[in-house]
Amino acid sequence: MRASKIVKLVFIAIGSLTSALLAILVFCYWYMSVGVFNSDSFEKSKWHAAISDENSGTCYRGGMAKDIKDNLLSTKMTKHNIVALLGEPEANFTENEYQYDLGMCSGLAFDYDYLHVYFDEKEYFSHAEIIQH
Numbered sequence: 001m002r003a004s005k006i007v008k009l010v011f012i013a014i015g016s017l018t019s020a021l022l023a024i025l026v027f028c029y030w031y032m033s034v035g036v037f038n039s040d041s042f043e044k045s046k047w048h049a050a051i052s053d054e055n056s057g058t059c060y061r062g063g064m065a066k067d068i069k070d071n072l073l074s075t076k077m078t079k080h081n082i083v084a085l086l087g088e089p090e091a092n093f094t095e096n097e098y099q100y101d102l103g104m105c106s107g108l109a110f111d112y113d114y115l116h117v118y119f120d121e122k123e124y125f126s127h128a129e130i131i132q133h
Contacts, residue, residue: 039063059105069128077125
């Protein structure tokens with residue numbers, strides 16, 4: 001009788017820990033993939049604002065990233081249109097990929113996040129992704 005109570009308590013503890021870890025992982029996934037990146041609408045003046053030393057370690061553009069990705073960029077846009085909207089890419093970029101710095105949006109403030117904008121062979125917008133480096 002006593003051994004079965006201990007086994008039952010162990011299973012309850014394991015279940016509780018598993019549930020708590022799962023909840024934390026789901027929250028982290030939401031926060032990293034959608035939550036923090038969906039808090040603001042795009043504001044051109046805010047996007048192009050100078051980055052000071054004080055806010056360089058914050059998520060200074062991150063809140064606008066999902067709005068840009070989902071609502072502003074379209075396959076009808078060329079590289080020229082993207083640059084007119086977002087400015088010249090400031091991070092490493094290639095002919096078919098531009099990168100725009102979003103700031104440190106991870107919550108742990110040790111990795112930068114970027115909006116990657118991809119183009120097809122005719123230099124039209126293909127797709128965009130939010131990636132942490």
